[in-house]
Amino acid sequence: MFSKILIANRGEIAIRIIRACKEMGISTVAVFSEADRDALHVSLADESYCIGPATSSESYLNMSAILSAAVASGAGAIHPGYGFLSENARFASFCKECKIAFIGPSAEVINRMGDKDAARRTMTEAGVPVIPGSNLLDNITAATEAAERIGYPVLLKARAGGGGKGIRLVKNPSELENAFNITRSEAISSFSDGALYMEKFLSGVKHIEAQILSDSSGNTVVLGERECSIQRRNQKLIEECPSTAVDSKMRKKIIEITKKAAAAVGYCNAGTIEYLLDREGNLYFMEMNTRLQVEHGVTEMVTGIDIVKWQIRIAAGLPLAFRQSDIKLVGNAIECRINAENPNLDFRPSAGTVELLHFPGGPWVRFDSALYQNYTIPPFYDSMIAKIIVCGGNREEAIRKMQASLCEFVIEGIDHNADFLCDILSDKDFKAGDYYIDFLSKRSKRT
Structure with missing residues (x-):
């Protein structure tokens, strides 16, 4: 069993993990941004390290800062909680390279299931029923053909989507092109990946x-x-x-x-x-x-x-x-x-x-x-x-x-x-x- 775990998160989920560790006799390490210096999870952990400014990109998404804190503290594992780096395959891979356990599935599984298009294909091959849909859509022409085949209304979805982002309902052909461009832009902004696929919109579900x-x-x-x-x-x-x-x-x-x-x-x-x-x-x-x-x-x-x-x-x-x-x-x-x-x-x-x-x-x-x-x-x-x-x-x-x-x-x-x-x-x-x-x-x- 691990003797020390770093929690790469904040707020209520960081506290939830700290409590579980305390009950298991495991020491805890908190990381925090400058905006969270007075946060409760910082006080409850046995150790704490500031990992950057307020913005998530410079703190809770800063892989090198978090891994440096883990190495400096002697933590044997990192629990990512949810959000932030919890489904980041690169981070899970970096943890492995640093000989620090990532409390979650392997980088390979995260990468495979994080790609919603690959996940659909994997489940189809395994005999798991999936929502009628398309493969990745290279352009608006492919999206138009897919929507006609599937039948409106449809959902445009980002391959790397999550947390309710990168999803847009398209009710008829006149909405498709604008929706396609907006969803792709949102996907690039949120996930640095503009790849989209399409699913049949199911109502009353x-x-x-x-x-x-x-x-x-x-x-x-x-x-x-x-x-x-x-x-x-x-x-x-x-x-x-x-x-x-x-x-x-x-x-x-x-x-x-x-x-x-x-x-x-x-x-x-x-x-x-x-x-x-x-x-x-x-x-x-x-x-x-x-x-x-x-x-x-x-x-x-x-x-x-x-x-x-x-x-x-x-x-x-x-x-x-x-x-x-x-x-x-x-x-x-x-x-x-x-x-x-x-x-x-x-x-x-x-x-x-x-x-x-x-x-x-x-x-x-x-x-x-x-x-x-x-x-x-x-x-x-x-x-x-x-x-x-x-x-x-x-x-x-x-x-x-x-x-x-x-x-x-x-x-x-x-x-x-x-x-x-x-x-x-x-x-x-x-x-x-x-x-x-x-x-x-x-x-x-x-x-």
Whole structure:
């Protein structure tokens, strides 16, 4: 087992990893930008190193600075969290060259699954159902031909896309050329890769994902599924486990397909396979996330398995201590992402000093955050400032528990979306489980 781990991240996920390390008796090293000098993760770690200015490109994406901190501190492993360098194959490769364990899959797997076009082809060859689509599109002529073959509406997607970026809906031929140019520009700006492909846009579908843990011997266990259909601009807002759309028969199907997908790429460590599920019960592979997910906590709540600890154990070469038959989903868990933004002003981001803070508590209520009173939220990073995760004996109880938790949550000095989330939980369609990925767009039209 590692004696010291560097966490190449910030905010709530850095704290989440530090806590897991402390419980395992592992020393921790924090890295921080100049803007995060007073951040909570810096105080909680055993050691800390400044790795650059406020901007991510000069700090949390600065591979040489992070690796230098790891070498200087004597860290035997690096946990990338999510975002930033978590799905960067070059960084994983550099870690290996420096003889520092990367807590995640190999660079080869990250590279293969990060290329969405290659991932589609790999899954097709493995017999995993994929959404009807195209190969890479060299130009607008190829895009036009593909759209005519697939049938409108279609989605243009960046090969290197992620985090909801590099995706654009095209409803008819008149929109295609402009959408193609905008999506390619966005892909170049966000991922330094302008390659695009196309998929059929499926309406009335749910976003279902399966959490996996795979060890170095090829043993894969699927920790149930998560429902992630409440999204705004392809960014998840509310997740729950299990999904109301998945019965025991469908869950068995998801487990079988997911294991097949993991085996096809020789996966090792924690990962997530994302699917679309239509009303007829057809399941389509979307992508594989080769990292820890923001919403991993809902799975932990209902399975009792600490995913971060198992990431660390697997990276150290330890085998899984449980089998698929050991996995039981007990209760219902829901997660709400608290973002520093104003829903009444077109979700304008909010930064500033937290003047008053009270977070929810009680049985089966988890509050993951890096906030503290008088902390100044910097404007340079993602707007998510907290996650509230609850678990109830059934879904109705979990919804009520989350509503109570959101009402109990108090923060002054910045804008946030807690009331917006509470409104969603009160919606009759959400309560009935009768919601799909277009839930928010349809709801905005109703209101």
